[in-house]
Amino acid sequence: KRQGFPEVIYGEGKTIEQITAILRAIKAKQNDVLITRVSQDKAEVILESHPELTYHDIAQILSWKAKEKKENKEGFIAIICAGTSDLRIAEEAAITAEVLGSNVRRFYDVGVAGIHRLLDQAQMIQEATASVVVAGMEGALPSVVGGLVSHPVIAVPTSVGYGANFQGLSALLTMLNSCASGISVVNIDNGFGGAYNAVLIDRLAQGKEK
Amino acid sequence: KRQGFPEVIYGEGKTIEQITAILRAIKAKQNDVLITRVSQDKAEVILESHPELTYHDIAQILSWKAKEKKENKEGFIAIICAGTSDLRIAEEAAITAEVLGSNVRRFYDVGVAGIHRLLDQAQMIQEATASVVVAGMEGALPSVVGGLVSHPVIAVPTSVGYGANFQGLSALLTMLNSCASGISVVNIDNGFGGAYNAVLIDRLAQGKEK
Amino acid sequence: KRQGFPEVIYGEGKTIEQITAILRAIKAKQNDVLITRVSQDKAEVILESHPELTYHDIAQILSWKAKEKKENKEGFIAIICAGTSDLRIAEEAAITAEVLGSNVRRFYDVGVAGIHRLLDQAQMIQEATASVVVAGMEGALPSVVGGLVSHPVIAVPTSVGYGANFQGLSALLTMLNSCASGISVVNIDNGFGGAYNAVLIDRLAQGKEK
Amino acid sequence: KRQGFPEVIYGEGKTIEQITAILRAIKAKQNDVLITRVSQDKAEVILESHPELTYHDIAQILSWKAKEKKENKEGFIAIICAGTSDLRIAEEAAITAEVLGSNVRRFYDVGVAGIHRLLDQAQMIQEATASVVVAGMEGALPSVVGGLVSHPVIAVPTSVGYGANFQGLSALLTMLNSCASGISVVNIDNGFGGAYNAVLIDRLAQGKEK
Amino acid sequence: KRQGFPEVIYGEGKTIEQITAILRAIKAKQNDVLITRVSQDKAEVILESHPELTYHDIAQILSWKAKEKKENKEGFIAIICAGTSDLRIAEEAAITAEVLGSNVRRFYDVGVAGIHRLLDQAQMIQEATASVVVAGMEGALPSVVGGLVSHPVIAVPTSVGYGANFQGLSALLTMLNSCASGISVVNIDNGFGGAYNAVLIDRLAQGKEK
Amino acid sequence: KRQGFPEVIYGEGKTIEQITAILRAIKAKQNDVLITRVSQDKAEVILESHPELTYHDIAQILSWKAKEKKENKEGFIAIICAGTSDLRIAEEAAITAEVLGSNVRRFYDVGVAGIHRLLDQAQMIQEATASVVVAGMEGALPSVVGGLVSHPVIAVPTSVGYGANFQGLSALLTMLNSCASGISVVNIDNGFGGAYNAVLIDRLAQGKEK
Amino acid sequence: KRQGFPEVIYGEGKTIEQITAILRAIKAKQNDVLITRVSQDKAEVILESHPELTYHDIAQILSWKAKEKKENKEGFIAIICAGTSDLRIAEEAAITAEVLGSNVRRFYDVGVAGIHRLLDQAQMIQEATASVVVAGMEGALPSVVGGLVSHPVIAVPTSVGYGANFQGLSALLTMLNSCASGISVVNIDNGFGGAYNAVLIDRLAQGKEK
Amino acid sequence: KRQGFPEVIYGEGKTIEQITAILRAIKAKQNDVLITRVSQDKAEVILESHPELTYHDIAQILSWKAKEKKENKEGFIAIICAGTSDLRIAEEAAITAEVLGSNVRRFYDVGVAGIHRLLDQAQMIQEATASVVVAGMEGALPSVVGGLVSHPVIAVPTSVGYGANFQGLSALLTMLNSCASGISVVNIDNGFGGAYNAVLIDRLAQGKEK
Numbered sequence A, B, C, D, E, F, G, H: 001k002r003q004g005f006p007e008v009i010y011g012e013g014k015t016i017e018q019i020t021a022i023l024r025a026i027k028a029k030q031n032d033v034l035i036t037r038v039s040q041d042k043a044e045v046i047l048e049s050h051p052e053l054t055y056h057d058i059a060q061i062l063s064w065k066a067k068e069k070k071e072n073k074e075g076f077i078a079i080i081c082a083g084t085s086d087l088r089i090a091e092e093a094a095i096t097a098e099v100l101g102s103n104v105r106r107f108y109d110v111g112v113a114g115i116h117r118l119l120d121q122a123q124m125i126q127e128a129t130a131s132v133v134v135a136g137m138e139g140a141l142p143s144v145v146g147g148l149v150s151h152p153v154i155a156v157p158t159s160v161g162y163g164a165n166f167q168g169l170s171a172l173l174t175m176l177n178s179c180a181s182g183i184s185v186v187n188i189d190n191g192f193g194g195a196y197n198a199v200l201i202d203r204l205a206q207g208k209e210k
């Protein structure tokens, strides 16, 4: 496992018993913890026996950091999306990046249909070491961001939409076909994966890893 | 048939003999003519017997207008695309609109990956009665245009691209899922259909039809 | 935002709290309101605190108009469908068009399998400035309407059907491939989008917008 | 094999040698012959050694009938399509039905976008024992015919079209989802199969088979 | 409407109120009634106010016949399937055919994986005027039946199966590609449609319709 | 590499130079050779410099065996298909199995639409240690064979067919959904892979491998 | 039915009444029993009347063996998967193989993303007569196992995953396209089928069947 | 444009005239040049007038560097693939990365079916700042590499394969669903895009860009 990284548990489909069993094993090792895809209901039960964990309700993440690390001072990862529909995935990315030790700035109201809000933020976004761009529906946002910045863009399609969206297929194809350079794509709704890639890049940029 | 509209022939898959036979019938009626999807080779043979026709080589259209109409003075249709790859379809739309009697302005270098070129033209595009936006690859352009203008946008996906583009499916889905309002979509590579819809709208805007 | 248009909220996936928060903000500005995709249950709770709103139960729309506008006297939009299965989407289109300020006439029993009912209405439909044709199953209705009228037809595929319908894909493909000219298409079940396009056209036809 | 039916050979992908070898075997048995999907080039070579065969060039069929049967006097099969693009498949159906012994009437200019031409023929079509309706693009014609007649309709989707037609998938789905009763469907471009089913029905209607 | 045929209502998605309203209208006309896709729950409520109706629970059909017709003495339709999983659709077909006035024989345990059970019944099946073959999973049964009989076979794919079955797509494609002649196909799970086509054929075979 | 197995080269997309270079390397080791997917043209050039190779033209395979092995006396693999269209893939399987050292028996005229030809051969097929069943179009043959034998069946879908066959997808799905037990599937047109699996099984049955 | 094999019932979609009825019939014949896809709830009711059955809760299988057979001493089937998500299907395979009379060894923590755990077990896996490799998500495990062993590998894709996994399609395609030889594939989630094939092979390897 | 980066031209579908026109414009600016997707034929003509360009025939790239830059001394990008079929895309990536100024090491014989060759190279691959992993067929290689390294992996699916590969869809889905962390994906056959992303990361790791 990558040195300094927390233990990551994919909570979906795991019972409360399975999660707490894994938690006990990890805590014995004094390791940080990141549990994704935990519903509010499950989280509340787990928090009773593990009150030291923090629950991020929009992100649906349970996390614990052994000590608050003070690193990555200079750089940050930009998490970008168009609005409230994509918030769960954007926050899954944001919290993941923070627990993995990167600074994060959120740009959450910058859709392609109102391009000026994005342009107003463009200069600050350009300062990031990497951008995670989360988009459902037609998924066009990464193409526009990719044209504005010169750092790597990780595109995260979401399943938000209906009809010819086909559960995120539309956004996924859009991102894979982007005519802007410097964009790569992860699975539909995979906010965790988008952030993980961005953190690897951010750490390289901070000079912490070869 | 719509009064004042030319006879339209879909040239694809028709032989030179079939096209010239239809042409003879039409010319007898002194009707205007629009023949789409005619290859350079076929066009040259047809022009030998019908030298009064004009061949538009990028658009692959053969046309003839009984008399140069001077109408639609004030309004125009904006034909918009990102660059050379989509030119054939954009020109199919532009020539169709012109032969059908509308004024046309071309905006042919305004892709989403270089958003500022589009913004530089936004004010002029807003003056149009309708926009026909042609895009392949990820097909994101209509969403951005739709957010900038308040007239109807007809989106034309093209089959330009490769891999996960799936012969235009990617661009088609993008356009159908656009989060901008006021966008409707025609078939992949259907520049003719995009223009036809725009002309119907333009004529309504000119007050020529109820 | 388009001058004179109401604020539009897409209600799907928004909580009652989120919707009422947005409503308070809008009402402060004395703006008209259109909220689509609101279930009966949610609507009833919202109506308690906002009794001035009107709930259209088939359309699943909540709306409010600051003052009853008296415009678009002459023209109207035709909303056309084959019967009860497509009613929810047809009404989403009809109410949307009315709240946006257009006159609407409903033609709700005119399917392709009983072509004579459609033909009986053809003359009146031809008077419209635009038609919104809503169809599920095989989605053939826009093709027939398109052949009968000379104004723009906005086709709205619905997800009504089963088996090889694939949640509306069948109707969507039918409409995109229509051999009638003057037809453009919006997303599956997007009655709102169909009406929005038709209203833009209707306003141009009334001479209210360039 | 069905008594009184010719030997049927699917010519696609068979060499001239393979076809002539099969022909020799059949002719020895004095059996009728129907060879589908034979290109003009191949047909010409085969005709040199088998001049008694007839080549139907639009249908791309080679056939031979031992003696001209005079049966099925009263009934006929209607072969219906919208125009020249679908002619090859319509003729494959028509010639197949004739060689299999049925009377055929062709209705070849009756598309859904010009519904009145179809209605003008409706009364005669209703006289048929079965209809074979051939359609590409959106494939809506069988739905309209199905609503006009009370005999079985065999729908044959064709691969004619482009873009979102997906090589006939669009027409196929349309026909499978038809809201008219009494329609069944065969494979894309399978004019032979459409006719074969219609002939079985026609023979039952003539009282020749239980 | 076809003379002598009952009123057919597609019950899916209709409320009890809607169905009883339609029933009242029909009964006033002394017409036969066939309502498909009615769940047990809904049926029980409807039967309270319409005790003269019969509910066929496997077929999920409610029906009423004004008088027991005694016709089609000689011929019958064969309804064929492989076993219990496809029973609901097979019975939808069988009851539909009976209410529409045809004789029916059921062959319900004759799958391709145990071919001898089918062969044992082959001779009787050959006596039918038409076969309706219902199959899910791989959907191979119509091909085998088609090779054994010389009357028309209507193939009904079902959505029974899992994984690469894709809700009946597998069976549907199998049937469309059948290498046996004389097979046509209706929509996935459309037992009603399969029977309707067979009844039209059966009536022609009985000499009741031209 | 498996002891006693030849070197296998996938010829598709390899130039004559690449293939002869590999051949030289192998021959130096006195190893057996199997080259699949070699066109007649390429084979002829290769045979000039390597006349000791044998070209199997239907299978499109070039092979060489260091010495004629006399093993696997008792068992054999059954290669089964419906007719000439699937011959290339069936022969790819048959020659592969032979070069890999198994006995092979061919059953090449046993389609599902003429079930009796298959039943006539059933007893002999049951004697095999494994069956490779090759089928295009609807791909139903493995289901029927699987029901008749109690040894493992390897199903090989082929791309033979047209329309809704979708280049072999139809046959592939059919085989994956087979309701007969004891069937597993390889890639479309992968006759080599089907045979390879059967040979592994045959060798286990001969007691040559643990 | 195969001699010595238990009666197999596919429990999915069968009611408790249907299952107990079949059980009574089987027990009368003193036959072994294997019932797959039985939920905990259903199993508990059935066990009340049939306490001699054993319920395997992860596998969701009910089974009964007339007498504990002591056979297949030497060989075993390897059941291989990457971890807890695929456990239900892996256990369906393992229990099936055991009830059908084979020895089984489980290798349940050997995913491709941690290749060394698999390599640590490779030597023991190579001793198997056949491997059943169960994998969801990207489904890459069979390719790696196939490269390490020289016995037949049966690959079982699972529907575990989300987004572009498309309910197991991703894993299924991966396995069908494997570049390792000696791999064949069964339907998504078909642990039963994977084991059935492996048992047939194992029995051949034990010399119990020709 | 990114400072220090060459002008990039996508050669596919551009004529020799178009390319040389662009070249003249670029050369006037003394800018580096990278032209992808140029066939041997086209390259030879272009080289006549631009002999200073270098043609990389496997990569199908034409390039020119104003001066040989000596930078990125320490780090390198690993380009990884399984063998000759994926070479064209792997080389498109390798040459792109070199022209863009990064060091490259090629690992071209390390497929998943022979895992030990990959493991032998694992230590050196771990030294890279980023890996570009190119794979067709089942596309499993990035998952295994991702588990072995702790730097970002850019996965490039290729269209190499046949049948259920569906022109690269299989490899694409595999990569999007990878259970290893730190993997992102670009379009099918997009070696250029894979390298571009890796170079952005490599430059960040070298401390040349914020």
Ligand SMILES: Nc1ncnc2c1ncn2[C@@H]1O[C@H](COP(=O)(O)O)[C@@H](O)[C@H]1O
Binding pocket: A083, B179, B180, B181, C008, C009, C010, C011, C036, C037, C190, C191, C192, C193
């Ligand atoms: N039924 C609908 N379907 C699709 N888009 C809609 C619908 N209703 C509203 N919209 C769009 O959604 C936007 C508002 O979205 P939101 O800000 O999420 O409430 C509006 O401006 C419309 O463009």
Ligand SMILES: Nc1ncnc2c1ncn2[C@@H]1O[C@H](COP(=O)(O)O)[C@@H](O)[C@H]1O
Binding pocket: D008, D009, D010, D011, D036, D037, D190, D191, D192, D193, E179, E180, E181, F083
């Ligand atoms: N155009 C066609 N499309 C589909 N099937 C056909 C066609 N023509 C002939 N067939 C079928 O192909 C069978 C003959 O195939 P074959 O033995 O390969 O020549 C005939 O019995 C028909 O069932």
Ligand SMILES: Nc1ncnc2c1ncn2[C@@H]1O[C@H](COP(=O)(O)O)[C@@H](O)[C@H]1O
Binding pocket: E083, F179, F180, F181, G008, G009, G010, G011, G036, G037, G190, G191, G192, G193
């Ligand atoms: N989990 C399973 N997945 C697929 N097929 C199964 C499964 N379990 C049993 N079967 C098959 O289903 C048959 C029994 O089906 P049934 O007669 O409907 O109970 C058995 O002979 C097996 O071939």
Ligand SMILES: Nc1ncnc2c1ncn2[C@@H]1O[C@H](COP(=O)(O)O)[C@@H](O)[C@H]1O
Binding pocket: A179, A180, A181, B083, H008, H009, H010, H011, H036, H037, H190, H191, H192, H193
């Ligand atoms: N092989 C390739 N695949 C995808 N995109 C490419 C490729 N080569 C170049 N590009 C992109 O195409 C752009 C140039 O496109 P164009 O202006 O049409 O020549 C470059 O800036 C790249 O972003």
Ligand SMILES: [Mg+2]
Binding pocket: A145, A146, A147, A148, A149, A150, A151, A180, A181, A182
């Ligand atoms: Mg960029």
Ligand SMILES: [Mg+2]
Binding pocket: B145, B146, B147, B148, B149, B150, B151, B180, B181, B182
């Ligand atoms: Mg707009």
Ligand SMILES: [Mg+2]
Binding pocket: C145, C146, C147, C148, C149, C150, C151, C180, C181, C182
């Ligand atoms: Mg019209």
Ligand SMILES: [Mg+2]
Binding pocket: D145, D146, D147, D148, D149, D150, D151, D180, D181, D182
């Ligand atoms: Mg009818």
Ligand SMILES: [Mg+2]
Binding pocket: E145, E146, E147, E148, E149, E150, E151, E180, E181, E182
């Ligand atoms: Mg038959």
Ligand SMILES: [Mg+2]
Binding pocket: F145, F146, F147, F148, F149, F150, F151, F180, F181, F182
């Ligand atoms: Mg068997």
Ligand SMILES: [Mg+2]
Binding pocket: G145, G146, G147, G148, G149, G150, G151, G180, G181, G182
């Ligand atoms: Mg192996």
Ligand SMILES: [Mg+2]
Binding pocket: H145, H146, H147, H148, H149, H150, H151, H180, H181, H182
């Ligand atoms: Mg890693």
